[in-house]
Amino acid sequence: MSVAEKTNINILMVSQALQGHVNPMLNFAKRLVSKGVHVTIATTEEGRARMLKNTDQNFSDSGIRLEFFSDGLSIEFDRSDTKTVIKSSREKGAKNLSNLIDNLSKNQTFSCVIVTPFVPWAIDVAAEYQIPCAVLWIQASACYSIYYRYYMKIDSFPKLEDPNEKVHLPGLPTLEVRDLPSIILPSSPPQYDELMADFSKALDKVKWVLGSSFFEIEDEIVKSMDSLTPIYPIGPLVSPSLLGEKETSNVSADMWNADNSSIEWLNSKPNSSVIYISFGSLIVLSKKQMSNLATALKNSRQNFLWVVKAQNNGGFAWEDPAYELPNEFLEETEGRVLVVKWCAQTKVLQHPAVACFISHCGWNSLLETLIIGVPVIAYPSWTDQPTNAMLIENVLKNGVRIKVGEDGVGSVEEIERCVYEVVEGPNAAEFRKRALEIKEAAKKASQDGGSSSVNINKFLCELKVMNGSKSIKVTKMGRPLSTLWKGITKIRSFFSRIIHLG
Ligand code: UDP
Numbered sequence: 001m002s003v004a005e006k007t008n009i010n011i012l013m014v015s016q017a018l019q020g021h022v023n024p025m026l027n028f029a030k031r032l033v034s035k036g037v038h039v040t041i042a043t044t045e046e047g048r049a050r051m052l053k054n055t056d057q058n059f060s061d062s063g064i065r066l067e068f069f070s071d072g073l074s075i076e077f078d079r080s081d082t083k084t085v086i087k088s089s090r091e092k093g094a095k096n097l098s099n100l101i102d103n104l105s106k107n108q109t110f111s112c113v114i115v116t117p118f119v120p121w122a123i124d125v126a127a128e129y130q131i132p133c134a135v136l137w138i139q140a141s142a143c144y145s146i147y148y149r150y151y152m153k154i155d156s157f158p159k160l161e162d163p164n165e166k167v168h169l170p171g172l173p174t175l176e177v178r179d180l181p182s183i184i185l186p187s188s189p190p191q192y193d194e195l196m197a198d199f200s201k202a203l204d205k206v207k208w209v210l211g212s213s214f215f216e217i218e219d220e221i222v223k224s225m226d227s228l229t230p231i232y233p234i235g236p237l238v239s240p241s242l243l244g245e246k247e248t249s250n251v252s253a254d255m256w257n258a259d260n261s262s263i264e265w266l267n268s269k270p271n272s273s274v275i276y277i278s279f280g281s282l283i284v285l286s287k288k289q290m291s292n293l294a295t296a297l298k299n300s301r302q303n304f305l306w307v308v309k310a311q312n313n314g315g316f317a318w319e320d321p322a323y324e325l326p327n328e329f330l331e332e333t334e335g336r337v338l339v340v341k342w343c344a345q346t347k348v349l350q351h352p353a354v355a356c357f358i359s360h361c362g363w364n365s366l367l368e369t370l371i372i373g374v375p376v377i378a379y380p381s382w383t384d385q386p387t388n389a390m391l392i393e394n395v396l397k398n399g400v401r402i403k404v405g406e407d408g409v410g411s412v413e414e415i416e417r418c419v420y421e422v423v424e425g426p427n428a429a430e431f432r433k434r435a436l437e438i439k440e441a442a443k444k445a446s447q448d449g450g451s452s453s454v455n456i457n458k459f460l461c462e463l464k465v466m467n468g469s470k471s472i473k474v475t476k477m478g479r480p481l482s483t484l485w486k487g488i489t490k491i492r493s494f495f496s497r498i499i500h501l502g
Pocket of ligand 1: 021281282283343344
């Protein structure tokens with residue numbers, strides 16, 4: 001009998017309605033449902049129409065309930081104004097989430113609230129209701145460590161204005177300033193820095209930090225956090241089918257319709273002959289970035305499948321944004337190129353025709369790439385992407401990183417160099433070999449007895465204990481009984497070390 005069947009664990013997950021946030025939440029929810037846990041995902045109202053556009057999706061049959069609350073802004077509000085979105089969410093979104101919990105609590109009791117780090121105010125809401133709270137850290141554990149050490153002032157950081165400075169942190173190779181998450185750099189808009197500072201302050205009300213990564217690729221980093229506030233990787237949090245598991249349901253949170261012509265087109269191409277290019281749901285390239293990439297791909301003589309978004313979805317746009325490919329490009333590359341607005345990325349990456357992935361290094365995209373075993377050409381823009389690109393190049397070694405100037409632009413020659421390196425150069429076979437080794441490690445982590453599977457079970461067991469024990473409570477306003485919390489942390493890091501050593 002599963003843990004959940006015995007304990008009736010009932011979890012509320014809270015996330016913004018962003019593709020890269022909802023996807024790992026949903027994948028975690030599916031895993032929990034397969035263990036008999038009841039899950040409700042609450043996300044912001046503006047995502048409702050996009051997430052429920054496919055009427056054939058039946059969330060209620062999936063065992064996952066979907067609920068929406070307003071971030072306090074109208075649906076039409078232009079959410080590329082992130083300063084207003086963050087402020088409104090903190091003030092009004094938090095109240096609306098409280099109202100939703102009031103309503104839902106009429107019929108059920110939540111055992112735990114799981115939040116992404118980008119809704120730190122939801123941690124306070126959970127504390128007000130005295131519901132134990134977990135964070136689902138939806139980025140690399142490396143980023144968790146860097147943010148934690150920076151905001152908690154655990155380690156000293158050099159002057160980040162100087163791009164030539166080096167940063168030395170436990171568990172990580174020596175970092176250049178360009179490897180750090182952009183949010184802590186002076187050039188980043190202050191609202192993101194405030195958001196992460198809020199998150200760090202709220203961490204003492206959090207009982208578990210669960211990571212969407214997996215231990216085997218970040219072992220030193222994870223271990224380096226054990227004596228601080230540990231992170232428990234439970235990933236790769238990708239769709240269960242990628243892990244070779246049976247899907248308990250096929251519901252998805254895809255916010256755009258995938259262009260199915262991608263797969264037909266890939267079917268017409270030889271194995272390992274196509275470069276797949278995507279910059280995720282939020283990045284809009286500059287015209288110069290787009291033009292250089294187009295020229296390099298044209299010169300490469302490779303086939304390529306390129307996702308080009310037609311508009312800004314409320315994310316990060318470089319100056320002088322490009323929503324279209326350069327004139328003449330499609331004619332000049334006819335027969336070798338397919339451009340789509342959105343595709344079924346995991347299906348594309350699994351296709352044997354795909355040789356490598358030019359990626360913005362969003363963490364979900366990278367986890368998908370790692371479990372599928374495709375080498376990467378990293379072209380990061382902001383937030384965690386530069387750190388992820390560093391991991392690809394220096395730690396995982398399953399790809400290369402395009403060197404860029406201060407304007408974020410990689411030259412035509414540099415992009416050509418990277419394509420040659422990964423697709424046909426003398427090291428190409430080594431990149432493929434590394435990609436396949438990581439794929440095996442990712443699978444093992446998720447299997448019974450694997451590091452992530454153990455961490456999920458441990459989390460559920462602890463929840464079960466808390467559910468059954470009247471003595472373990474969170475006080476009003478979320479100041480947990482700190483001695484108890486510290487004790488739990490110590491016990492957890494002890495067990496975590498044993499598990500990891502084993
Ligand atoms: N994605 C997709 N189709 C596309 C491009 C992206 O399904 O054409 C998915 C991708 O598989 C991933 C998510 O969108 O799960 C993007 O998340 P990620 O963290 O990589 O980037 P973000 O969009 O948050 O920058």
